[in-house]
Amino acid sequence: MRRDVRILLVGDAGVGKSTIVTSLIKESYVAHVQHVVPEVTIPPEVTPENVTTYIVDSGCLEQDRHHLETEIRKAHVICVVYAIDNPHTFDRIPTYWLPYFRQLGVNVPVILVGNKIDLRGGEVTNEALSEEVLPIMNEFKEVDTCVETSAKLLLNVPEVFYHAQKAVLHPVAPLYDSRDHVLKKECVAALRRIFKICDTNKDGVLDAAELNEFQRKCFDAPLQTQELEGIKETVREHMDNGLRDNELTEEGFLYLLTHFIQLGRQETTWSVLRKFGYGEDLKLTEDFLYPKFDVPHDCSVELSTLGVKFLTETFTAFDKDHDGALKQEELEDLFSTSPGNPWANQRFPDTTVTSDAGAVTLQGWLAQWSMTTLLNYKTTLEYLAYLGYLDTPRTSALQITRPRKAERRKGKSTRNTFLCYVCGAAGSGKTSLLRAFVGRKFTDEYEPTKRMNSVVNTVAIEGREINLVLQEFGSRYEAETLKSSRKTDLADVIVYVHDSSDTNSFSYISNLRQQYNLDHIPTLFVATKSDLDLALQRHEVQPDVYCRRLQLQVPVAVSVKTDQMADVFHQIGQIAIHPLGAIPGGAERALSTAARVRTVMTMGAVLGGLSVGLLLVYRTFGRPGAFGTGWAGQWATWLFSVGRRDL
Numbered sequence: 152m153r154r155d156v157r158i159l160l161v162g163d164a165g166v167g168k169s170t171i172v173t174s175l176i177k178e179s180y181v182a183h184v185q186h187v188v189p190e191v192t193i194p195p196e197v198t199p200e201n202v203t204t205y206i207v208d209s210g211c212l213e214q215d216r217h218h219l220e221t222e223i224r225k226a227h228v229i230c231v232v233y234a235i236d237n238p239h240t241f242d243r244i245p246t247y248w249l250p251y252f253r254q255l256g257v258n259v260p261v262i263l264v265g266n267k268i269d270l271r272g273g274e275v276t277n278e279a280l281s282e283e284v285l286p287i288m289n290e291f292k293e294v295d296t297c298v299e300t301s302a303k304l305l306l307n308v309p310e311v312f313y314h315a316q317k318a319v320l321h322p323v324a325p326l327y328d329s330r331d332h333v334l335k336k337e338c339v340a341a342l343r344r345i346f347k348i349c350d351t352n353k354d355g356v357l358d359a360a361e362l363n364e365f366q367r368k369c370f371d372a373p374l375q376t377q378e379l380e381g382i383k384e385t386v387r388e389h390m391d392n393g394l395r396d397n398e399l400t401e402e403g404f405l406y407l408l409t410h411f412i413q414l415g416r417q418e419t420t421w422s423v424l425r426k427f428g429y430g431e432d433l434k435l436t437e438d439f440l441y442p443k444f445d446v447p448h449d450c451s452v453e454l455s456t457l458g459v460k461f462l463t464e465t466f467t468a469f470d471k472d473h474d475g476a477l478k479q480e481e482l483e484d485l486f487s488t489s490p491g492n493p494w495a496n497q498r499f500p501d502t503t504v505t506s507d508a509g510a511v512t513l514q515g516w517l518a519q520w521s522m523t524t525l526l527n528y529k530t531t532l533e534y535l536a537y538l539g540y541l542d543t544p545r546t547s548a549l550q551i552t553r554p555r556k557a558e559r560r561k562g563k564s565t566r567n568t569f570l571c572y573v574c575g576a577a578g579s580g581k582t583s584l585l586r587a588f589v590g591r592k593f594t595d596e597y598e599p600t601k602r603m604n605s606v607v608n609t610v611a612i613e614g615r616e617i618n619l620v621l622q623e624f625g626s627r628y629e630a631e632t633l634k635s636s637r638k639t640d641l642a643d644v645i646v647y648v649h650d651s652s653d654t655n656s657f658s659y660i661s662n663l664r665q666q667y668n669l670d671h672i673p674t675l676f677v678a679t680k681s682d683l684d685l686a687l688q689r690h691e692v693q694p695d696v697y698c699r700r701l702q703l704q705v706p707v708a709v710s711v712k713t714d715q716m717a718d719v720f721h722q723i724g725q726i727a728i729h730p731l732g733a734i735p736g737g738a739e740r741a742l743s744t745a746a747r748v749r750t751v752m753t754m755g756a757v758l759g760g761l762s763v764g765l766l767l768v769y770r771t772f773g774r775p776g777a778f779g780t781g782w783a784g785q786w787a788t789w790l791f792s793v794g795r796r797d798l
Contacts, residue, residue: 458548476510489537575648600625
């Protein structure tokens with residue numbers, strides 16, 4: 152919502168524009184005012200809407216035209232003032248002023264202000280005023296309302312500017328069709344989504360507890376029993392299907408928010424819409440969908456306890472048959488408050504754990520979101536908004552982990568979700584391995600991997616469950632991934648897969664290791680198709696010798712076809728949690744590398760300190776030769792020269 156409002160007063164000569172402004176500021180009538188009152192700024196703390204308000208007066212003489220057109224284009228709302236005692240000034244509104252705004256290309260709310268009500272003879276009812284103004288409002292949709300006032304009697308003067316503010320901050324036009332007296336379809340769609348989010352038990356009605364929670368979220372106050380009964384009575388009087396078993400239906404909800412608009416209380420409807428993230432165009436705002444969330448380099452993002460709790464409650468609410476799994480129709484219902492299933496193009500639900508009937512289990516649901524959060528946390532933030540996570544801030548549903556490199560140096564990871572790259576030659580069995588991980592049956596039909604394939608499942612390690620994400624890329628994208636340090640830095644484990652029955656399969660992964668610098672990533676070798684005859688690999692050494700030279704365990708032999716998996720996924724999980732023992736070259740190499748780095752840094756600091764000291768000596772003794780010609784003097788002379796270069 153904007154934080155300032157610029158109100159412009161226009162109208163024919165003598166209608167009282169300047170007098171209205173002066174009466175507002177002085178809080179008293181001033182008989183003689185200047186032709187155009189200077190711009191007035193009202194600070195936010197003295198306005199009901201807490202916004203800075205600028206009130207701009209204008210003249211209607213020829214010499215005022217340039218200034219008038221400039222201010223019309225700058226205005227957020229225009230008050231067209233006419234004099235009650237001069238009908239000609241009212242007639243000029245539809246024939247001159249409103250067409251003039253359109254001619255300038257200006258489309259802002261317009262408030263009609265009938266001034267000098269004290270000069271009218273006789274009483275005029277609201278119905279009579281509506282009949283007078285209605286033809287103009289029907290022809291010019293920009294006209295928001297009409298206010299009658301008297302600057303002389305200080306009657307309704309503040310109301311003019313209140314309605315002007317409201318027309319800008321809480322516009323009716325996006326919500327309501329004044330001609331047909333119905334909500335616009337965009338507004339209906341937004342409110343239906345809000346109703347569905349607030350219907351936490353998904354029974355199609357809002358009970359007292361749900362209505363109270365809705366009231367608390369939107370207005371920071373619960374409904375009193377008397378207020379709740381008043382709402383139900385209002386709906387009952389005007390709608391046959393507004394209540395069901397004395398609880399508010401979706402149609403009753405829509406009626407209530409329409410009723411507020413018809414009463415001129417559109418700010419209530421806007422408060423609801425904005426609380427649920429909608430902007431002026433009745434679309435969810437970018438700030439709402441993507442709140443600021445900075446993730447340091449080498450850190451990853453996981454679901455927090457609050458995020459897991461919300462997603463678990465969402466799963467339970469949409470599991471209508473209480474079978475512990477979400478069928479396709481239940482998933483469609485769940486994602487009906489969003490643009491659709493975020494994994495529609497990712498072979499979901501084959502990417503996670505499902506029941507025998509293919510429905511997504513709770514374990515699979517949470518694992519899928521854990522994978523999404525790890526790979527693209529912005530998607531998770533976006534869909535938390537769509538699904539109705541309204542806790543502030545929404546980033547409380549996520550948590551940032553410690554840097555991977557820091558955890559590797561420590562030797563044990565405390566994270567919950569890990570990424571494993573699965574690499575190997577075409578036909579080596581990578582896809583079958585991934586399918587086995589999420590419980591899919593083996594198939595002899597071979598289909599080359601043409602795009603990145605990711606699956607996720609939970610693995611029990613040392614008394615806790617971790618989420619393990621396995622990714623394969625296919626030969627087309629594998630090189631592109633492995634040559635990017637930005638991408639390989641994301642991997643917690645790399646699994647090299649070769650077909651133990653294919654003589655050329657191991658050479659492919661050996662060449663990968665030679666071509667790309669991947670030895671900083673914990674590694675496991677897997678030999679697939681162990682049910683077939685073992686082939687001698689066309690390589691300088693056989694796989695077991697190759698692994699021993701790297702101080703890694705020999706390849707794990709598996710057969711997906713015969714379900715002989717050698718607990719390979721548990722082994723990958725162990726490596727993810729305890730990475731040092733799986734670094735090529737051994738844990739000693741990884742630790743010694745870190746030690747060498749620390750030694751170099753320490754020596755650099757020592758040499759830097761010596762350099763400063765020797766510089767002082769040099770200044771004392773004059774030249775390097777002053778240290779002497781012996782070995783100690785030569786060494787000191789060399790140190791001095793190093794220090795001098797550094798300085």
